[in-house]
Amino acid sequence: xxxxxxxxxxxxxxxxxxxxxxxxxxxxxxxxxxxxxxxxxxxxxxxxxxxxxxxxxxxxxxxxxxxxxxx
Numbered sequence: 514x515x516x517x518x519x520x521x522x523x524x525x526x527x528x529x530x531x532x533x534x535x536x537x538x539x540x541x542x543x544x545x546x547x548x549x550x551x552x553x554x555x556x557x558x559x560x561x562x563x564x565x566x567x568x569x570x571x572x573x574x575x576x577x578x579x580x581x582x583x584x
Contacts, residue, residue: 530538
């Protein structure tokens with residue numbers, strides 16, 4: 514059975530960005546210009562709907578599970 518390597522990071526222990534990482538991030542806006550995404554199936558949320566929204570009760574669970582990333 515193959516062993517899985519689990520790497521855990523927190524915001525304080527993330528490795529610094531390399532020059533290549535920065536270049537890739539800088540190129541992202543050029544890859545997909547604003548307005549080029551066809552999203553007619555996504556509903557538009559009105560200000561009234563935002564006013565009636567509630568916080569995600571599972572947010573803490575999601576944040577905790579995101580701290581461990583399988584490689």
